Amino acid sequence: MTAFTPTASATPRGRIVNVVRMQFVNRMTFVWIPLIILAAVFVFSMVIWLMIPYGGPKYSGGAQALIWYLLAVGIQSLTLTFPFSQAMSVTRREFFFGTYLTAALTAALLAVVTTVGGLIESATGGWGLNGWMFYTDWTWASGPLGSALSVFALAMLTFTAGFWCATIYKRFGGIGLTLVLVGVGALLLVALWIIGRFNAWVAVFGWLASLGVVPLSLVVLAIVVVLAATEFWMLRRLTP
């Protein structure tokens, strides 16, 4: 009969890092697939730029393909990885912070890649084709760091949107999610009505444009924090 030799139990912080490693155990989801999407979209954009005879600047909105992928990652992180984390005896708190740390690392990776892309793009005058996918005057108004911040914030917002909807769905069911989304839609409608009522469209767009990329990214990140806080509250009472 051999006695148990309990290995030094991982510290609380160690277990959160282990959640990151759990999410990255299969590197496909968080690293390779986003990079493959980005590379494919870039190549497609190049081909399209080559096919367009127009000599002026040509813009590609292809980078947003990534954003939609992150929405799906956010949903699956909850619906599939949360039940698995429960089987791994991970606390809900450890799962939450570990998963957000993973999302932040992926968002940072995307920010670095797109910013490096933007630097090359501006140095080569749009890859020698006057084609622009990463660099826009507005997002680069505050330099490469401002652009990186905007990509990071947008990626976090997309991931959070997926994670938020999935959490509401798991906690309150399809009817709960529908009611919340209808509520969000109604709020937006009220906002539109108020702006229209006061004839304030010009002022609103002027304000958004004047805000600049860095403050706007910070506003987006603040929204992410608020949504994440509600996720955490729901997750605390969630069953796998």
Next chain:
Amino acid sequence: MTSVIEVENLTKRYGDVIAVDDVGFKIEKDVIYGLLGRNGAGKTTVMSILTAQNFATSGDVRVFGEAPYENARVLPRMCFVRESQKYPDDAKAPHAFRTAKLFFPNWDQELCDRLVADFQLPMNRRIKKLSRGQLSAVGVIIGLASRAEITFFDEPYLGLDAVARQVFYDRLIEDYAAYPRTIILSSHLIDEVSNLIERVLVIDQGRIIMDETTDEVRDRAATIVGDAGAVEAFVAGREVIHRESLGRVVSVTVLGALTDDERRRLAASGLDVVPVSLQQLIVRMTQRAADSRVPNEGALR
């Protein structure tokens, strides 16, 4: 005996339905338990509350003396792999095992590798593409190789063939002998696990109706085999729970322990006493407990 789990007045309601009804019991250290009961009796609900995967409506649960909810000191000492466990979408079995190694401090990679070979588990296929039996094998391997101080197996054999089930029972006993720990095995293949389990917890319609050692349960009844006339004479006036006959030979199971005097009488009249089937006994007790209650079926998790 020290207990590792203590449960008092545990109740779980889903709306109007009571899944667990004011239950109290203790789980002793280093004992193999059989958590037995019909589908929807509340087995999975109890196990998920003990592991803090689900929440009690009321009552008190202590694991290693502490509340398990969000408790990072307690949870890593337990392992509960569900019968319907979900895995990350594109994960393969090695991904699941590598993750388990991160979180279970007593994880034994050698045991894991051996079990993979025993169950002939394909390592290169996504878990969602595995057959039902292979999916069960992934859970069984995590449960065994994690060597958690308390391990819950929730109907671990679904889809496993007889050979694979025997592999599971053999490896469980072997590893338990080398590394004693508390094991709670929920099953409705009662006779198949009856040689494995030391204590029996029977749950029926959310209530614990039996909490005894397997030997005590077996002593509650006896099966008498022999010539029909002699057997019938002996069992007259006793509560018969099972009867089989083959020509002139009958086998009758009666409730109640036999006294030494009765055993001598049986021997004198040429009748044999054979061990009772745990399954028959528990089925009978469950039916009895259900008689006084309103039926309440449905898969409650």
